[in-house]
């Protein structure tokens with residue numbers, strides 16, 4: 070079995086940055102911290118937001134962030150680890166970038182992944198509904214219709230969440 074949609078995140082029970090010891094530039098230079106590197110961090114954050122706004126894939130966004138970090142930022146960074154080791158120009162790995170933009174609360178890109186999963190599953194299911202001699206596989210058809218229904222329910226829920234009425238829900 071393989072994943073419906075590969076996000077390049079290595080398998081791990083801890084999905085967010087706090088479950089990993091790898092260096093994460095966004096975590097070190099968060100929006101709430103004030104220091105000389107904050108401008109660079111906010112530039113990188115703008116890249117994430119604008120690419121996400123243009124519906125770029127997570128892997129594409131992470132690669133772009135990595136390129137800019139490597140070219141313009143990395144050499145200027147000095148990082149002190151929890152053990153007080155000083156690391157010059159720390160490596161910010163693609164996995165670490167992906168983890169942060171996907172699972173941190175600051176960017177909500179996970180919804181996009183769900184969309185890709187649904188689409189990938191639906192495409193796989195629909196390709197097996199009819200055999201070569203046009204025989205319909207009723208089980209496959211039912212799976213497809215169920216998934217499609219779940220997907221459209223999910224999509225309307227997301228629409229209600231993101232736009233439409235901003236009225237408070239009853240607890």
Ligand SMILES: [Zn+2]
Pocket residue numbers: 086093094095096168169173
């Ligand atoms: Zn992080």
